[in-house]
Amino acid sequence: MTDLTVKLPGLNLKNPIMPASGCFGFGKEYAQLYDLSQLGAIMIKATTVETRLGNPTPRVAETASGMLNAIGLQNPGLEKVSGQELPWLEQYDVPIIANVAGTTTEDYVEVAKAISQAPNVHALEINISCPNVKLGGITFGTDPDVARELTRAVKEVSSVPVYIKLSPNVTDIVSIAKAVEAGGADGITMINTLLGMRMDTKTGRPIIANITGGLSGPAIKPVALRMVYEVSKHTKLPIIGMGGITNVDDVIDFLSAGASAVAVGTANFVNPFVCPEIIGQLPERLHELGFDSVEQLVGRSHRL
């Protein structure tokens, strides 16, 4: 029997596969298609203190083997997420990782404190890497000192382990990772999207109304793998890796590079059954490669 379980701070995962934040809403839509209890965990859409209406449309544009998005953290706000979305998810046997966003440290602290008390929230993912909002988000994720202090502030109030979501839009991602480790983070999730643009060739105007957007999908996998590899080499924090995962071999690659579990984002739009399909294929693929547990695979590239 292949052992798919993964133990991480706050999280006893049945398997290492979970949908990434923002690509799965609060689960309701995909629950029409399959039983969410199959998933290792669910990373819910970013939650802010107040309702956020997001950016003007177009908010998405297709690019070579990828897509840009500038949703702008649209979400119903803390009260609705705590009062409606999270209780609804309780019917499933699946740990929730709540994605927390804000424009000030106080915002992050307020959401983290409240949402970490929900019974099914087993960990927080602090989004200091959203490229699509004018204030906050990415500014917290590009300066190591700011990232460390935010981590500290959130850690102080959270009732569950805290994972910090790193931005790839930095020169030295290891320095940010080390800073959040020093701030007391329990883990790292990475990567968020890469800032990009697409033009309408005829008019010369950017397609995305926000002008720039975050690049995701298969196109970013090499960048994500490189960053997971570097960060896992230089910090002790467990990593939930993501960026361009579409199939079981991508999962193997992220685990080999040093991730302990993975998240699947954009691929849900292409194949809504991608998560359960990968979970189904994982035991056989591990077996073929000569492993009988997921944990054996984690970070193997560093041991070769």
Add this chain to the structure above:
Amino acid sequence: MIKQERMQVIKQQEIAKHIFELTLQGELANEMAEPGQFVHIRVADSFEPLLRRPISVASIDLEASQFTMIYRAEGRGTGLLAEKKPGDMLDVLGPLGHGFPVEEAQKKAYLIGGGIGVPPLYELAKQLNARSIETVHILGFESKQAVFYEDKFRELGDTHIATVDGSHGTQGFVTHILNELPSDFDTYYSCGPTAMLEAVQWAYPQKKGFLSYEQRMGCGIGACFACVCRTTKSETDYIKVCSDGPVFPAGVVIS
């Protein structure tokens, strides 16, 4: 219920310039009910192009478990779609969204369409006629070469065509025809470019109307917040075109 299925291509033909009619068969077709719903199509098994393409259902044949779409092949995705041959399999997600409410019409309905907004009006016209509602079709196209389904609409009711260049029917937009027609209908249904939807709404502020909107999509099922529009209800109210629509009552969506 929403399904994902590899459906079989039964027929594909170019029925006007760059306009293709594509018929697919599979169990998913049996889930289709309302006119105006759409499907989300993966045009290649690779990740290039990556995203699915939303295309409306133009007619449903439940007996044969088939449905037909009509689309304009212009970009990468629809270009690849146009290469599919009978016997090929196509990855389809659907049926998606909420379509036109046929039960809202009482006696006579105007169906107003522009370009690639015309296709869903065909299944709508069929279903309204089946309920003994008189339908009048006002359809706008770029030019004579782009006109399709004129005869099929004529079989179902009065049909008026406008072309931008005047090469067929009335020269100009559908609104030019609407100005000449009596307002003796109780309900209108419309699908087409946003500017056309706006003009139609302005033309009939007193009438009951239903409009089908377009937005660029990610997931197509309501999970990603790509396709959001605000509404006239309140400052903070919004809808998702993919799952709350694409059809909404007139006067609701701020596009």
